Amino acid sequence: MKARRVVLGLVQSSPAEDFFGNLNKSLALVRRAAGKGAQIVCLPELYRSRYFPQTNKVKAAGFSETIPGESTRAFSALARELKVVIAVPLFEKAGRRYYNSVAVIDADGKLLDTYRKIHIPHDPLFYEKSYFAPGDRGYKVFRTRYADFSVLICYDQWFPEAARACRLAGAELLFYPTAIGFVRGYKAPEGDWREAWTTIQRGHAIANSVHVAAVNRVGVENDLKFWGSSFVADAFGNILKKSGDAKEEVLIVPIDLSQNRSVGAGWGFMRNRRPDSYKSLLSPVRK
Secondary structure (H helix, E strand, C coil): CCCCEEEEEEEECCCCCCCCHHEEEEEEHHHHHHHHCCCECCCCCCCCCCCHHCCCCCHHHHHCCCCCCCHHHHHHHHHHHCCCCCEEEEEEEEEEEEECCCCECCCCCEEEEEEEEECCCECCCCCCCHHHCCCCCCCCEECCCCCCCECCHHHHHCCCCHHHHHHHHHEEEEEEEEEEEEEEECCCCCHHHHHHHHHHHHHHHHHHEEEEEECCEEEECCCCCCCCEEEEEEECCCCCEEECCCEEEEEEEEECCCCHHHHHHHHHCCCCCCHHCHHHCCCCCCC
16 A cells, blocks of 8 residues: 655744743744654644743733634734744634634645534633633534644543544544643552553544644643653554653654544454444533
8 A cells, every 4th residue: 555654743832921922033043843744733722922821810811812813814924934834732712702713724724614522521720611712613524735644632532422423424543632741749549640641542533543733832831740641653652753741842753544434444343333333422421
């Protein structure tokens, strides 16, 4: 089977308090990724600000922007110059509503559709329902110059239904821009959160015969220590490359999308599905 090689660039960054400085720094990091051969570059969740949802109900509207807006104009110009595809996760203002969103820009600088995060957590230090409305546009497949991919955002990564929906719609690659870490001074009784985070996303790769790229932030912000550890897994869940957990990095990972087809054909997870037996998945949760 003929190889379909694409080079991914994962920008693992640590946003500062400087809203405008974060934009300029991220532009430079995307330029660095392209200089190392990346064709599709993804930034982490809420790339332009500190993770404000760890505090409940602060005034955060100043961190929001429209799509199109300042970020998309800047990254569209860069994408056109460098001929790269860029996924830009940001805090979107749409009329009177706010969303945790990602804008995708094709390699010619064209702004494609917007995905709005559908699964919104609301837990101590992750008070996202105080800031973001649930996404109202469904799952998206971005058909770009180099690959057809979906972007799901952080908490979406725990839901196998989201990954499967994107795969069935034609995604051959899943990006998960993320802001997740350890709570300082807290030991989770259920085990290692980071190990579970890695495992669930590798599971999505295996179950759907797709490549997966997880792009996390890094650094300490108040009570959260973001663990970085951004990685790319192939279509059988093997980790191709992984970043460290303590500093900003630009991770460059070549992948071969033809493996999706060969793994899928061998294991038959798509052709052996039984949709007629899945009706209960639409039923309300029994508590």
